[in-house]
Each structure stands twice: as structure tokens, then as C-alpha cells.
Amino acid sequence: MASPPTTGVQPRFSDELILEILSHLTDADLLSLATVSKHIHDMALLGHLARYGISESDIETNSFDTTSGAVPALSAARFITRIDMLRLRFLLSLKFDRDVAALATLARRLPPIKSIDLEFSPWPRNRAPRFDIQGLLLELISSCRSRPAITVSPLMVSIARPRKPSRARRLLGRLRAVGSKKHVPTKITIDEEQFRQGLIIFSIMRQGGILPSVSIRTFDPPAPIGSLIVVRAAGITDLRFPPGLRLSSAEMSALLTHLRLPLLRGSHLSLSPTSEPALHSFICRHPTLQTLRLISIVSKECPAAPPPLPSDVLPQLEHIFGSSRLLAWILTSPPPLPYLAVITLELDGSTGDSYRAALRGLAARSAADTLVLKLIGWAPWNAPDFAAPTAPERALPHITDLRLTFHFPSYVPRNALLLQWLRLFSGLREVSLFDALSLEAWCVVFRKEIPQVTFTAYILAENKTR
Numbered sequence: 001m002a003s004p005p006t007t008g009v010q011p012r013f014s015d016e017l018i019l020e021i022l023s024h025l026t027d028a029d030l031l032s033l034a035t036v037s038k039h040i041h042d043m044a045l046l047g048h049l050a051r052y053g054i055s056e057s058d059i060e061t062n063s064f065d066t067t068s069g070a071v072p073a074l075s076a077a078r079f080i081t082r083i084d085m086l087r088l089r090f091l092l093s094l095k096f097d098r099d100v101a102a103l104a105t106l107a108r109r110l111p112p113i114k115s116i117d118l119e120f121s122p123w124p125r126n127r128a129p130r131f132d133i134q135g136l137l138l139e140l141i142s143s144c145r146s147r148p149a150i151t152v153s154p155l156m157v158s159i160a161r162p163r164k165p166s167r168a169r170r171l172l173g174r175l176r177a178v179g180s181k182k183h184v185p186t187k188i189t190i191d192e193e194q195f196r197q198g199l200i201i202f203s204i205m206r207q208g209g210i211l212p213s214v215s216i217r218t219f220d221p222p223a224p225i226g227s228l229i230v231v232r233a234a235g236i237t238d239l240r241f242p243p244g245l246r247l248s249s250a251e252m253s254a255l256l257t258h259l260r261l262p263l264l265r266g267s268h269l270s271l272s273p274t275s276e277p278a279l280h281s282f283i284c285r286h287p288t289l290q291t292l293r294l295i296s297i298v299s300k301e302c303p304a305a306p307p308p309l310p311s312d313v314l315p316q317l318e319h320i321f322g323s324s325r326l327l328a329w330i331l332t333s334p335p336p337l338p339y340l341a342v343i344t345l346e347l348d349g350s351t352g353d354s355y356r357a358a359l360r361g362l363a364a365r366s367a368a369d370t371l372v373l374k375l376i377g378w379a380p381w382n383a384p385d386f387a388a389p390t391a392p393e394r395a396l397p398h399i400t401d402l403r404l405t406f407h408f409p410s411y412v413p414r415n416a417l418l419l420q421w422l423r424l425f426s427g428l429r430e431v432s433l434f435d436a437l438s439l440e441a442w443c444v445v446f447r448k449e450i451p452q453v454t455f456t457a458y459i460l461a462e463n464k465t466r
Helices: 015-022 027-033 038-050 056-061 068-076 096-106 133-140 167-177 192-197 201-206 249-258 276-284 324-331 352-363 415-422 440-449
Strands: 063-067 085-090 115-120 149-152 157-160 214-218 227-231 266-269 291-294 319-323 342-347 370-375 401-406 430-435 454-459
Touching (some): 068 085, 096 133, 133 192, 133 214, 149 249, 324 342, 430 440
Parallel strands (some): 342 370, 401 430
Antiparallel strands (some): 115 214, 149 157
């Protein structure tokens, strides 16, 4: 009994030899061997991850760019304590369901993953995977469900807000807490039905055997939103908000701060006010913009003008629409805007200073030939210096097309006053007047006084039914 046994001695192998042995095993065998011991666990999973291009530097930086086959190993790896960024490419594979389940498990790691990008390879229609991708995305943002989740897709922009559980669920929670001294708080999470409605694009594209790419970003408090989900970002060329959508100023600012759409051509931001720094950041990240509509988007909490835009932004901008304050900021910034052709100014109580600054900035944009003025609460001929030699209208000989839209409570001025103001634009060739009532009689007078200009009167469509 005192002598050591001479049989059954476990041989000791070098790490190099063990790695050589592991290199000949399948992924399934490596995952099984990872449960033998801590030492084998690390070596087996490191070998598994290396097959998918994951290096030790990726582990050190908490950033992973790989295919979905590595997800089971990432889920089982104990030596990886944090994953900040995960980019997965799902390939056509019989193990698709296994990888999806492993991704759901991986999402429950603490601390949670902050950035997840999912890409799906094309699938034959008869072999397209049928799984609950909306449920998977809900699982991926599970740690942030106590705050709003915004979804942006080629179909719509939506938001799912936290809601208290139903009365039945609250009653069930109280019954479970009976006899327990521990207080069980009511859990508030985003509404699942509302969340799934924002992802209806998956149901539409699944019919063609297509699964679009998905980008998920999560944010810690005090960020106003918990997560931002972008579906098929490369397919979003026009960013519009549905009429019923209501975002707070903080939510809109957060959306513009973090949203990135590589092929965005047009943006219609006309619902919620936002901070001008967020708008500045949004414009700088989207050099492909051709049309920019900024209606009532400036937050009243930002009295100071934002810093000028860099000289290399908006190289393709053709049409810009917004208040005189916003357009004064953009038009007086260094970017040359070589393709800018149409400028629409909304004069809703704006001061004359911002209007004049916008026109002075427009004077340097020689490619612009169309100026549209929507008169809502302020008119340029009310300014006392509009007829002065330094009037900014005199510096716009390249404006050939002028369009005036009169909205309530604006008023149409005396024709003599308007005619005097129109003469400031020396290059005019066409003037259009839009109002609730016909101004054709005025056009007859104007044609005689300025024969080189074509005058046309229109009745506003929204007033025809009144």
C-alpha cells in the first residue's frame, strides 16, 4: 500500500502536442472536450475559435468578427469575460438552429454585449430558415428592455416603450411573493407586441427567402433609449417618420447621434425637436445626402448656434428645406455645396437677422437657382431695410425661380409693396404665388410691370376643400 502504483499513470503531454491533437478534432468534439478540465477548456475553445479567424488580440479587445459557427464556443468560453462588439455572418448551414440558440445564450452574458451586427447569406426559397427572429432580437436586448427601443428599417421608424405588466401578471407576482419577506418590484419592460410590429419587414422579406442584415446598439443609463435596431441599413435611402410617431427631444437627439445609414439620400426630419449638436453629428456622418428637410426640429434648449459644418460635408446636397435659423447655419458654413439647386425657407416667426444671414450665405451658392419662401408668421417685406442698397436680395442674381407660399396667419401685402420687393431680385424669370385665394389679378399687374418674368398664381390644395 505504501508503494506508488505502477499502472494507470496519466501521461503528461505538452501543450504543443495537445494543440496538435485538438487540431484534428471536429467542432463538436472540441466543445465536448471543453468540459474535461479548465486547462483543456481554454485550449479546446481557443483552437475552436482560431478556426473562425478569432485571435487572442480579438479576445483582448473584446471585439469579434466571425461567422456564426464560432458562437457555441463563445457561449461556452469561460475565459472571455466581456464582449463589446460582435459581428456575425450566418452562412447556409444545417446547424443554423444550433447557432441561433447559442447566440441567444451568449446574449445573456454579463456584462451584456453593446454592439451586435448580424448578416445572413442568401438562402434558397425552399430552404429558407423559419425561426422567430423578432424573438431573438428581443432576447438580444433583454438587458435594456426597461427603456425604449427604437427600430429603423426601410419600411418605417418605430419605438417600443416600457409598459407595466398587466393586472393579471401583477396579481400573479403578488401571489408568488406571499410568505416571502423580500419585496418583489413590478417589472417594467418594453411592450413585445409593439416591438414586433416595428419588425414587420422580416415577415415580408421571408416570403422571398431573404433575411436582411440587422445592427443592434445598446446604451447604458442615463441614455434616453435602451437600444437602437437598424434593419438593412444599406437599403434605407430615404429616412421618414410615420405621422403617428412621437419622439421626445432626448429620444430624437439620441437617434440622430447614433444612427448611421451608408446610402442615405433623403431625410425628412419634421416631427420631434432635437439638439443642434445631434443634428450636426448626423449631417457629418451622411455625406450621401441629396435632400434634407429640417422642419421644426430645433430644440428650444439650444439658443446658441452650433459650430460651423466641416468643409467636406454634404458634397451631394441638391435641396434643403428648413427654418431660416437652420439654413443660415448651413449656408454660412464652409462646405461649397456645388449641387445645391433649391432652397426652401420656412419663415415661422423667425427674426430678420437669420433670414438675411441665410440669404447672404445663399449668395455664395451660385449653383442655386430656385428659392422657395413659406410665409407662416413672418414676411421679409416687413423688415425696414429690405429696400436698402445692402438688402441681401440684391446679391442673388442667380435666383431665377421664386416661389411664395402664403399660410395663415401670414397676410398678402399690398401689390405695390410686393412688386417693389420683387424688383430686388435682378435675375428673376419665374415667380409662383401660392395662397388660399386666387392672386391671378395681381399676376396681370406684375406681368405689365416686369414683363421679363413669368407670374403664375396657384390655390393651395389644402384650402380647396374648405
